[in-house]
Amino acid sequence: MDGGVERLRTIQLTKTFPGVVAVDKVDFDVRPGEIHALVGENGAGKSTLIKILGGVYPPDGGQVVMDGREVVFSSTHESLASGISVIYQEFNLVPDLSVAENIFIGREPKTFGGTLVDFRRLNARAAEILATLEMPLDVKSYVSDISVAERQMVEIAKALSHDSRLIIMDEPTATLTEKEVRKIFEIVKNLRARGVAIIYISHRLEEAFELADRISVMRDGRKVDTRAIASTSKNDVIEMMVGKVVKEYFAEAGAREAPRQPLLEVRGYSVADAVEDISFTLHRGEILAFAGVLGSGVHGLLQSLFGVIPKKAGEVSFEGTPVHIDRPADAIRLGIGYVTEDRKNAGLLPAMSVLHNLTVIIIRALSFLRGLFIRDAAEMKSFAAIRARLDIKLAGPTQRIIFLSGGNQQKVLIGRTLLTDCKALILLEPTRGIDIGAKAEIHRILRELADKGLSIILTSSELPELVNLPDRCIVLYKGRKAAEFTRATMDSEKLVAAQIGHTGGARA
Amino acid sequence: MIRFLKLYEKFGIVIFIALGSIFLVSVTPNFLKLDTILNILAQAAHGAIVGFGMTMALTSGGFDLSVESIMALSSVFMAILIPVIGIPMAILVSVLIGSLVGVLNGLIIAKLKVNPLITTLSTATIIKGVALLVAGGRMIVIMQKRFMAIGTGKLLGIPVPIYLMALFFGLFYLVVYRSSFGRHVAAVGSNESAARISGLNVDLVKIGVYVLVAFTGAVASVIRTSQALIGMPSMSPGFVLVVLTITILGGTSLAGGRGNLWGTLLAAIFVSMIYYGLNLINVQVFYQMLAVGLVLMLALFIEGLRVRYLQAAKAKGIKV
Numbered sequence: 001m002d003g004g005v006e007r008l009r010t011i012q013l014t015k016t017f018p019g020v021v022a023v024d025k026v027d028f029d030v031r032p033g034e035i036h037a038l039v040g041e042n043g044a045g046k047s048t049l050i051k052i053l054g055g056v057y058p059p060d061g062g063q064v065v066m067d068g069r070e071v072v073f074s075s076t077h078e079s080l081a082s083g084i085s086v087i088y089q090e091f092n093l094v095p096d097l098s099v100a101e102n103i104f105i106g107r108e109p110k111t112f113g114g115t116l117v118d119f120r121r122l123n124a125r126a127a128e129i130l131a132t133l134e135m136p137l138d139v140k141s142y143v144s145d146i147s148v149a150e151r152q153m154v155e156i157a158k159a160l161s162h163d164s165r166l167i168i169m170d171e172p173t174a175t176l177t178e179k180e181v182r183k184i185f186e187i188v189k190n191l192r193a194r195g196v197a198i199i200y201i202s203h204r205l206e207e208a209f210e211l212a213d214r215i216s217v218m219r220d221g222r223k224v225d226t227r228a229i230a231s232t233s234k235n236d237v238i239e240m241m242v243g244k245v246v247k248e249y250f251a252e253a254g255a256r257e258a259p260r261q262p263l264l265e266v267r268g269y270s271v272a273d274a275v276e277d278i279s280f281t282l283h284r285g286e287i288l289a290f291a292g293v294l295g296s297g298v299h300g301l302l303q304s305l306f307g308v309i310p311k312k313a314g315e316v317s318f319e320g321t322p323v324h325i326d327r328p329a330d331a332i333r334l335g336i337g338y339v340t341e342d343r344k345n346a347g348l349l350p351a352m353s354v355l356h357n358l359t360v361i362i363i364r365a366l367s368f369l370r371g372l373f374i375r376d377a378a379e380m381k382s383f384a385a386i387r388a389r390l391d392i393k394l395a396g397p398t399q400r401i402i403f404l405s406g407g408n409q410q411k412v413l414i415g416r417t418l419l420t421d422c423k424a425l426i427l428l429e430p431t432r433g434i435d436i437g438a439k440a441e442i443h444r445i446l447r448e449l450a451d452k453g454l455s456i457i458l459t460s461s462e463l464p465e466l467v468n469l470p471d472r473c474i475v476l477y478k479g480r481k482a483a484e485f486t487r488a489t490m491d492s493e494k495l496v497a498a499q500i501g502h503t504g505g506a507r508a
Numbered sequence: 509m510i511r512f513l514k515l516y517e518k519f520g521i522v523i524f525i526a527l528g529s530i531f532l533v534s535v536t537p538n539f540l541k542l543d544t545i546l547n548i549l550a551q552a553a554h555g556a557i558v559g560f561g562m563t564m565a566l567t568s569g570g571f572d573l574s575v576e577s578i579m580a581l582s583s584v585f586m587a588i589l590i591p592v593i594g595i596p597m598a599i600l601v602s603v604l605i606g607s608l609v610g611v612l613n614g615l616i617i618a619k620l621k622v623n624p625l626i627t628t629l630s631t632a633t634i635i636k637g638v639a640l641l642v643a644g645g646r647m648i649v650i651m652q653k654r655f656m657a658i659g660t661g662k663l664l665g666i667p668v669p670i671y672l673m674a675l676f677f678g679l680f681y682l683v684v685y686r687s688s689f690g691r692h693v694a695a696v697g698s699n700e701s702a703a704r705i706s707g708l709n710v711d712l713v714k715i716g717v718y719v720l721v722a723f724t725g726a727v728a729s730v731i732r733t734s735q736a737l738i739g740m741p742s743m744s745p746g747f748v749l750v751v752l753t754i755t756i757l758g759g760t761s762l763a764g765g766r767g768n769l770w771g772t773l774l775a776a777i778f779v780s781m782i783y784y785g786l787n788l789i790n791v792q793v794f795y796q797m798l799a800v801g802l803v804l805m806l807a808l809f810i811e812g813l814r815v816r817y818l819q820a821a822k823a824k825g826i827k828v
Contacts (some may be wrong), residue, residue: 308704327707329708340705345699345702346699349763350698351763351766352695356691356695360706363691363692364688366688367687371680371689372686374686374687473631
């Protein structure tokens with residue numbers, strides 16, 4: 001590439017976290033007036049890369065060159081001052097301030113010798129920026145009152161107000177409707193016409209192909225390749241994204257025996273803002289995976305099945321009887337367990353010991369006189385059984401759970417549900433934030449549990465987990481069923497293609 | 509050092525009591541007399557009993573500012589009812605009425621999802637108003653001298669409030685540490701969403717907690733009313749702050765999930781000791797509040813240092 005024309009270039013950029021090279025010698029560049037799509041599976045290193053550019057992480061090696069000059073960021077402010085704005089999925093807006101105040105936060109025009117905010121000028125300047133981008137937005141409305149798409153626009157306006165020459169957008173359309181997506185597209189194209197360089201991260205391949213000029217694929221921390229959109233195809237990109245999925249864990253579990261009894265039957269199931277008309281059957285001893293990227297509704301579906309969020313429509317029967325699950329307690333009573341994807345906020349009881357975390361669901365059953373006196377011996381017996389079965393490593397039952405490793409915490413949460421003798425177990429992202437060794441162990445445990453007759457529904461954003469672990473995998477895209485694979489028909493490229501809305505199949 | 513800090517988390521209050529004792533012994537020879545000690549313990553009773561309830565509220569991640577008003581309401585009803593239905597029934601009914609305020613608090617907090625601070629602040633004001641209305645704005649003198657036995661009587665040479673304090677400690681010990689309800693309270697205080705996903709009836713747990721706090725308030729009111737022989741619609745102003753001081757000084761976390769009943773008991777005794785000791789050396793009552801406040805500030809300061817030290821040790825890779 002001819003030097004000097006890039007807006008931003010990274011040279012051998014590297015970032016290592018304990019045990020993993022998140023970004024590995026990445027050479028990447030983006031030009032003025034270019035939309036550069038950045039794609040890759042979860043864990044490929046995209047997020048780390050943009051966080052380095054945004055000044056969140058300092059790199060361990062390599063350089064960042066902005067407009068021909070090497071830059072080193074020790075904070076997000078310095079990155080912003082160099083002309084880079086990063087719009088993260090979770091926005092950086094203050095909900096209780098107006099659109100205009102958010103755009104100019106910390107830089108409000110002042111009056112009365114710099115003591116008061118000059119709201120007239122503030123609103124006028126904000127309106128001016130919104131007008132240049134043709135954003136139909138009232139500068140005086142509160143951010144808490146506007147839609148996600150409109151918040152996206154506010155972030156973009158904020159970036160422009162900083163005179164940013166490079167805007168990095170992390171999955172801007174994941175949770176938007178089709179109409180909103182079109183509007184954001186227009187704005188992004190408008191930015192390109194104004195000479196702004198854009199790095200566009202998306203899970204939806206068709207968007208990348210519609211919008212971008214070039215596309216770069218990352219995998220396992222490395223950049224696989226950068227291609228001009230005109231000279232590549234979706235199939236090529238998918239192939240680059242997937243690479244070789246190593247069959248790491250239990251290479252071939254052998255043919256699973258023929259049809260089993262159904263345990264959980266779900267018909268015409270809909271959840272607001274998540275899924276529409278989903279039907280499936282979970283059999284005894286089966287591991288069923290649901291795959292889908294952000295915005296596919298997978299998490300909403302599984303949360304609703306357990307009663308965490310309400311369903312909109314649909315019928316569920318369990319062991320052949322129609323059931324109503326309105327609250328988690330209903331599901332637990334039926335014999336359904338649940339392990340959250342959000343260990344910290346919805347799973348762990350951080351102030352409590354491992355023992356108390358483990359027995360919290362069944363503690364009443366472990367007591368005399370309707371819960372009046374806890375039977376210590378029974379509680380310790382449950383603890384010992386789960387500790388041995390899941391091989392939890394800890395100092396002792398009274399150790400506080402927050403001092404365990406992520407993998408062991410996850411085992412405690414799985415153990416918590418196993419103590420209820422559940423027949424079905426729903427797991428969201430069972431190995432998120434867990435090191436490689438513990439991942440393999442949790443996979444082995446889940447397989448063993450299934451072999452002993454437990455039915456498992458799980459969802460994961462990690463490809464190897466979806467390819468290797470389940471007996472069957474249903475792919476959702478934008479709330480609807482897009483594909484289904486069995487062990488025999490599983491194909492990692494087709495799976496990825498279905499997840500990102502490329503329904504033709506990888507070899508089509 | 510780390511071992512010491514872990515011990516401090518549990519028994520820091522013992523150090524305060526030891527230092528306080530040394531101070532009091534050095535300023536007055538009367539301190540080590542049995543009478544003095546029994547007196548200090550008896551004076552600690554009502555603070556400790558409400559402290560047990562407050563420990564539970566903080567463990568559940570909540571708060572109760574209305575105990576003071578609940579005490580006033582129960583006190584007024586006792587004074588009115590004793591001549592009408594006799595002492596035992598009057599106690600029963602007024603404790604029941606006090607506990608009902610807890611039902612109200614619990615319902616508002618659990619069902620309407622109003623912040624406990626705001627809820628109990630408003631019920632505190634309302635209930636105090638009700639107490640004043642019922643009493644017609646006056647103190648009501650209780651003529652039945654027998655009623656005094658509860659607050660000032662002695663059994664086998666030991667003041668009755670000490671027995672009550674011991675009884676309630678035992679009761680709350682069972683509830684907090686030995687019952688599934690206590691476990692559920694800690695779970696709700698530790699992480700409400702996790703508790704909900706674990707199938708716990710979070711609303712019921714919260715209502716239960718506020719009923720228990722109100723109950724302790726009403727019982728403390730029986731002791732105080734009996735000691736004064738007056739139904740007081742404006743009983744013990746500022747008492748709720750003393751109770752919070754006791755609970756926090758005892759090591760119960762404001763963040764929820766971890767209650768320390770032993771700490772509360774010892775802190776109540778410690779606060780009573782300060783009051784008594786300063787009285788002995790003729791320090792004005794204003795300075796007593798000041799002293800308790802300063803001790804609380806010191807305790808929180810040390811706690812802050814402790815947590816930071818442990819975090820720093822953890823960051824350096826030292827096992828904590």
